[in-house]
Amino acid sequence: MTTYFTMADYQETVAAIQARTDIAPKIGMILGSGLGPLAEAVENVTYISYNDLPHWPVSTVEGHSGRLVIGQLAGHDVIVMQGRSHFYEGYTMQQVGLPVRVMKLLGVETMIITNAAGGVNQSFSVGDIMLIDDHINLPGMIGQNPLFGPNLSEFGPRFPSMTFAYDPDLKQLARDVAAELELGMQSGVYMALSGPTYETIAEIRFLQAVGADAVGMSTTHEVVTAVHAGMRVLGFSGVTNICNIGDGDVPNHEEVIEAGKVIAPNLMKLLQTLLPRL
Numbered sequence: 001m002t003t004y005f006t007m008a009d010y011q012e013t014v015a016a017i018q019a020r021t022d023i024a025p026k027i028g029m030i031l032g033s034g035l036g037p038l039a040e041a042v043e044n045v046t047y048i049s050y051n052d053l054p055h056w057p058v059s060t061v062e063g064h065s066g067r068l069v070i071g072q073l074a075g076h077d078v079i080v081m082q083g084r085s086h087f088y089e090g091y092t093m094q095q096v097g098l099p100v101r102v103m104k105l106l107g108v109e110t111m112i113i114t115n116a117a118g119g120v121n122q123s124f125s126v127g128d129i130m131l132i133d134d135h136i137n138l139p140g141m142i143g144q145n146p147l148f149g150p151n152l153s154e155f156g157p158r159f160p161s162m163t164f165a166y167d168p169d170l171k172q173l174a175r176d177v178a179a180e181l182e183l184g185m186q187s188g189v190y191m192a193l194s195g196p197t198y199e200t201i202a203e204i205r206f207l208q209a210v211g212a213d214a215v216g217m218s219t220t221h222e223v224v225t226a227v228h229a230g231m232r233v234l235g236f237s238g239v240t241n242i243c244n245i246g247d248g249d250v251p252n253h254e255e256v257i258e259a260g261k262v263i264a265p266n267l268m269k270l271l272q273t274l275l276p277r278l
């Protein structure tokens with residue numbers, strides 16, 4: 001049976017973090033598979049292992065460190081999730097959404113969410129960064145939405161709009177910065193599936209037909225939770241493989257981690273330039 005977190009549960013996690021740091025971050029970041037090195041630029045750090053936090057879903061996936069990195073980055077106080085947990089690990093959507101609500105209660109107003117994704121759009125290349133212009137939350141559409149259950153109106157309304165889930169001003173800023181840095185950033189629709197299986201060829205054709213440019217196993221539940229709570233969201237996918245529609249490679253987790261090594265420095269450059277302008 002699903003259990004739903006109460007405000008007291010969230011506050012317990014918040015208290016455990018506040019017992020370890022005085023920093024009140026306004027910017028939160030979630031780092032996907034292979035993108036953990038982005039957290040290495042954070043200064044004056046406090047590390048908190050997910051294992052030490054009540055209610056926190058602990059990541060079991062290789063390439064996800066499983067700790068909070070709290071400190072300063074590009075002039076801002078930040079809280080960074082170095083690794084995330086996923087629905088396919090057996091957590092409920094409510095559990096995987098918990099970190100976002102905890103960050104909200106810590107004072108976070110802007111969430112930067114990253115992931116490793118497969119390129120559904122065949123014009124993409126491995127190593128590309130895709131600005132998430134919009135998403136298709138397939139698990140949410142078929143009954144696995146993190147906002148299921150009693151609505152906690154302290155966070156937001158029962159029926160939140162997702163029309164501008166990805167903040168238009170932040171997207172424009174990201175486009176401007178990418179152009180300045182000549183990063184050749186892609187832009188498109190991220191589609192979430194539950195995983196852990198990669199897609200069949202027929203499923204990839206389905207994703208193409210419904211308008212997805214990139215596919216992954218995370219992100220949309222975090223975005224939904226953040227937008228419900230009134231946070232501004234900016235999202236990036238790192239394209240770690242091109243989805244095979246009949247003549248490409250078979251995807252595997254090792255190549256996802258390897259491609260992250262190319263993507264992380266470029267994403268870092270982008271964020272280091274973008275953050276001071278927030």
Ligand code: HPA
Pocket residue numbers: 116117118119198199215216217240241243251256
């Ligand atoms: N499919 C789903 N999730 C992914 C992929 C993929 O091809 N690559 C990285 N995450």
